[in-house]
Amino acid sequence: MTEQQAVDPGEQKVRSFPSAYTVLAIVTVAVWLLAFVIPAGQYSTDDDGRPEQGSYQKVDSPLSFGDRIEELFLSPVNGLYGVEDPETGFVAPDNSGDLFGSVAVFFFVLAIGIFVTMMMATGALDRGIGRLAARLSSRGWLMIAGVMVLFSVLGSIEGFAEETLGFYGVIVPLMLALGYDRMVACGAIILGAGVGCLTSTLNPFAIGVASSAAEISISDGIGLRLVMWLVLTTVTILYVLRYAARVKSDPARSMVGFLPGDEDAHNAPEPPPLTRRHVLVLVWVAFTFVVMIFGIIPWSQIIEGPDAAAYSWELGWGFGQLAAWFLVAAIVVGVIGGLGEKKLSATISAGAGDFISAGLVIVLARGVAAIMNNAQITDTVLHAMEGAVDSLSSGGFAVMVFIVNLPLAFLIPSTSGHATLAMPILAPLGDFAGVPRSLVITAWAAASGWMNLWVPTTAVVMGGLTLGKVGYNRYLRFIAPLLGILFVLICGFLLLGAAVS
Numbered sequence: 001m002t003e004q005q006a007v008d009p010g011e012q013k014v015r016s017f018p019s020a021y022t023v024l025a026i027v028t029v030a031v032w033l034l035a036f037v038i039p040a041g042q043y044s045t046d047d048d049g050r051p052e053q054g055s056y057q058k059v060d061s062p063l064s065f066g067d068r069i070e071e072l073f074l075s076p077v078n079g080l081y082g083v084e085d086p087e088t089g090f091v092a093p094d095n096s097g098d099l100f101g102s103v104a105v106f107f108f109v110l111a112i113g114i115f116v117t118m119m120m121a122t123g124a125l126d127r128g129i130g131r132l133a134a135r136l137s138s139r140g141w142l143m144i145a146g147v148m149v150l151f152s153v154l155g156s157i158e159g160f161a162e163e164t165l166g167f168y169g170v171i172v173p174l175m176l177a178l179g180y181d182r183m184v185a186c187g188a189i190i191l192g193a194g195v196g197c198l199t200s201t202l203n204p205f206a207i208g209v210a211s212s213a214a215e216i217s218i219s220d221g222i223g224l225r226l227v228m229w230l231v232l233t234t235v236t237i238l239y240v241l242r243y244a245a246r247v248k249s250d251p252a253r254s255m256v257g258f259l260p261g262d263e264d265a266h267n268a269p270e271p272p273p274l275t276r277r278h279v280l281v282l283v284w285v286a287f288t289f290v291v292m293i294f295g296i297i298p299w300s301q302i303i304e305g306p307d308a309a310a311y312s313w314e315l316g317w318g319f320g321q322l323a324a325w326f327l328v329a330a331i332v333v334g335v336i337g338g339l340g341e342k343k344l345s346a347t348i349s350a351g352a353g354d355f356i357s358a359g360l361v362i363v364l365a366r367g368v369a370a371i372m373n374n375a376q377i378t379d380t381v382l383h384a385m386e387g388a389v390d391s392l393s394s395g396g397f398a399v400m401v402f403i404v405n406l407p408l409a410f411l412i413p414s415t416s417g418h419a420t421l422a423m424p425i426l427a428p429l430g431d432f433a434g435v436p437r438s439l440v441i442t443a444w445a446a447a448s449g450w451m452n453l454w455v456p457t458t459a460v461v462m463g464g465l466t467l468g469k470v471g472y473n474r475y476l477r478f479i480a481p482l483l484g485i486l487f488v489l490i491c492g493f494l495l496l497g498a499a500v501s
Contacts, residue, residue: 021357024364024417031368032072040376041383051428056383062090063375071374078374079367080106091370100373102366102420104319105212106359109416111326112204113355114348115288116158118330121347122337124281126167127274140178144244145237147171148192152233155196157289159205159415161452161460164193168467181254183478184244186468190461191453191482195236197415198449198486199229202293204322206448209362209416210441212319213369213423219297221438224497228442232489239482255474280336288329292322358416365420372424382428395498397433398443399491401426405447410455415448439497446490453486454479 040061043051063071074082074093081103083095091100119125154160167189175185200206201222211218247254274282295317300310310316317325330351334344372378392400409418422444430440456462456472465475 021361021364024361024368024421027421028072028075028364028368028371032068032075032371035068035371035375035377038375038377038380041380042376043379043382051379051382051431056379058380059376061375062088068375071371075367075371076363077367078370079363079365082370084373089373089376091373100366100370102209102212102362104323105209105362105416108204108208108319108323108326109355109359109362110352111323111330112158113358114351115326115330115333117351117354118333118337118339118344118347119281119285121339121343122278122281122333124274124278124285124337127272127278128282131274140175140180140248141241141244143174143178144180144184144188144241147188148237148240149233151189151192152196152199152229152236155193155203156200156229157202157293159197159200159203161193161197162463164189164460164464168464172468176258179248179251180244181247181251181256181258182468182470183254183256183474184240184247186464186470186475187240187243187478189468190464191236191240191479194449194453194460195233195486196229197452198446199225199232200445200449201225201229202296203445205358206415206419206445207441208319210419210423210444211438213366213420214427214437214441216427216437216441217296221436221442221497222297224439224493225442225445228446228490228493231493232486235485235489236482239485243478255478256470259469277336277338281333284329284332284336288326291325292317295321295325361417362420365417368421369424378424381425382432392433393498394433394435394501395495397430397435398439398494398498401430401440401443402447402490402494405444406451409448409451415452418448419444435498436501439494439501442497443494446494450483450486450490454483 039058041056041058044055046052077093078091079101081099081101082091082093084091084098084100085095086097151160151164168185171189172182172185175188176182197203197206202208202218204218207225208218211220243255251258295315299314315321330348331344334347339347369378372381405418405422408422423441426440426444427437430437452460454461454476461475462472465472
């Protein structure tokens with residue numbers, strides 16, 4: 001053991017940052033004011049409704065001052081259920097035409113929240129991870145890898161991040177009992193889930209929302225994202241294992257030291273065994289995600305090509321069907337878990353309440369897009385960026401999307417809000433650069449995930465470090481080399497994706 005070091009509480013203090021609501025409110029007003037200055041304009045569109053490069057022309061603004069005032073106050077409403085007139089392109093809640101608002105995504109987020117909360121209420125996931133850790137306790141490196149793989153899979157397909165805060169009480173004592181330090185525990189939890197979110201494959205809060213905003217299928221580009229997940233998750237696990245092996249062989253090399261009582265962690269009780277209900281819940285949860293994956297993948301296009309007709313057995317689910325499926329799945333989880341009618345009902349309300357903030361962020365961000373659309377300045381912004389695209393290769397553009405979104409991910413800590421705000425501009429810009437919209441989404445998701453591994457504005461990082469009793473400055477020292485490695489790998493994958501697309 002090294003000389004015991006207590007974490008200075010002052011190390012945990014960081015300046016508070018405005019919430020996603022405040023940031024988006026500021027963005028909404030700023031965009032509304034800019035609409036008075038930026039001239040209106042439009043592109044000609046192709047048969048798919050996508051802008052044609054080089055066809056931009058200025059037009060007279062369709063809005064009076066009174067109309068603009070109304071647009072500001074209606075922006076959240078348009079963001080939820082605004083409808084786009086097929087002839088004029090104007091968005092309003094009482095129009096007839098195509099849905100512009102994000103109401104389908106909004107209810108999908110609530111359904112996912114209910115499902116996740118119900119799953120956690122049964123205690124099955126907590127117990128399952130605790131048992132997994134106990135089973136692997138004699139093989140410490142395998143326990144670290146197992147926990148990180150599990151969290152990474154959940155992060156990649158479901159956006160599992162904040163939920164990890166409930167596992168520090170189990171994993172920290174187990175890591176200490178195996179001769180590791182608290183940094184190993186925090187690294188396994190934060191980086192395991194974080195790299196999964198960074199390489200999101202079907203994460204509804206990242207890829208799902210971004211795909212909806214970019215008007216493509218959630219499964220587009222999944223091949224590249226799967227390879228990225230495999231490689232980046234492997235690299236991250238090896239990075240944590242390397243540090244863990246160094247600490248175990250020589251505790252003096254720990255970056256955080258040990259607190260009083262850490263050496264007694266081996267006396268922590270083993271988690272109780274899984275009950276039959278817990279096993280059934282975990283099986284049903286796995287089945288739920290298998291059905292989701294099966295329902296959204298366009299199998300005929302993967303097997304035969306992009307122009308193939310859908311097979312008769314394809315489900316072709318969108319956000320509406322997915323929301324309905326997760327609502328049903330959540331109720332089944334509650335029934336299997338034996339929650340009872342009162343607790344099941346209360347958990348549904350609690351789950352929707354916990355996740356409504358994410359849904360509202362999406363709505364507010366979509367409202368900004370509605371302001372730009374009705375003022376007809378979206379195409380003007382695209383035109384202003386069109387020249388920059390002309391001078392970039394497809395690979396250079398993909399990397400540029402990644403780099404540009406790094407500061408945006410800091411300013412807009414909500415992944416869903418960031419996606420909804422950025423994609424209406426980035427996706428058509430990708431068309432101009434000859435880059436598939438799916439690759440634009442992959443670059444954006446990587447930027448959001450990379451930033452959320454370390455920025456002090458996320459509860460996952462700061463809350464986790466507080467629970468693990470690890471100083472933020474020491475965590476930054478620990479993770480800095482990994483951030484550099486991941487940055488290089490991400491850029492390499494984006495260049496590869498552009499080359500083969």
